[in-house]
Amino acid sequence: DVKVTQSSRYLVKRTGEKVFLECVQDMDHENMFWYRQDPGLGLRLIYFSYDVKMKEKGDIPEGYSVSREKKERFSLILESASTNQTSMYLCASSYQGAATEAFFGQGTRLTVV
Amino acid sequence: GEDVEQSLFLSVREGDSSVINCTYTDSSSTYLYWYKQEPGAGLQLLTYIFSNMDMKQDQRLTVLLNKKDKHLSLRIADTQTGDSAIYFCEPYGQNFVFGPGTRLSVLP
Numbered sequence: 001d002v003k004v005t006q007s008s009r010y011l012v013k014r015t016g017e018k019v020f021l022e023c024v025q026d027m028d029h030e031n032m033f034w035y036r037q038d039p040g041l042g043l044r045l046i047y048f049s050y051d052v053k054m055k056e057k058g059d060i061p062e063g064y065s066v067s068r069e070k071k072e073r074f075s076l077i078l079e080s081a082s083t084n085q086t087s088m089y090l091c092a093s094s095y096q097g098a099a100t101e102a103f104f105g106q107g108t109r110l111t112v113v
Numbered sequence: 114g115e116d117v118e119q120s121l122f123l124s125v126r127e128g129d130s131s132v133i134n135c136t137y138t139d140s141s142s143t144y145l146y147w148y149k150q151e152p153g154a155g156l157q158l159l160t161y162i163f164s165n166m167d168m169k170q171d172q173r174l175t176v177l178l179n180k181k182d183k184h185l186s187l188r189i190a191d192t193q194t195g196d197s198a199i200y201f202c203e204p205y206g207q208n209f210v211f212g213p214g215t216r217l218s219v220l221p
Contacts (some may be wrong), residue, residue, distance in 0.1 A: 004155070014119040034210075035208060038119060040213065041213060042117075042119075042201065042211055042212055042213030042214045043156075043201065045209065045212075048209075076118070090156070092155070092156075092209070094209070098150070098209055101146065101158040101161070102148075102156070102158070102203075102209055104155030104156045104157070105155050106153070106154055106155050107153075107155055
């Protein structure tokens, strides 16, 4: 079974802290994604990566950065956490190609106080 | 750009059929997908349809595609309480742009 593992289910951080969300996949997928999920807004793409050390901005990259030093690991970084970044964060991975599904982690619920 | 619309909520009684609708703007994708998110979990692929098909049936699930109107729907027959979840359409294939999700509530 494909497994996408996010390092934490729940996190509480203070405003201004630097926050790292980690995601690891075990299926040698080329693509990895970070989304945030908010009620009524669905999933919004923050960043994605199609190869090691490659990254592309999604729809809402402001306030976030990412790192992909190894193929299996994709990290989301909140440089200075703010209360409006309180959300559910979902990591996903997939093979490249036209007929491919995305595999999701269980999500990290981040609260910034 | 890519845009996806879904109704946010749907309530049905157990045993009835559920129909979840999705409209989109870009019709170039080869495959169109439906994902399911159960409470406290990430999304999982539920079913998909190839863009040159009008309909695909998979047990209790029926996917209908109207390419002319850019409309995708998911019908769940004999809806059960275990079907309560959020359903996302993803009509853009490997671009992974999701709709806002429809929260399906199944009433006993």
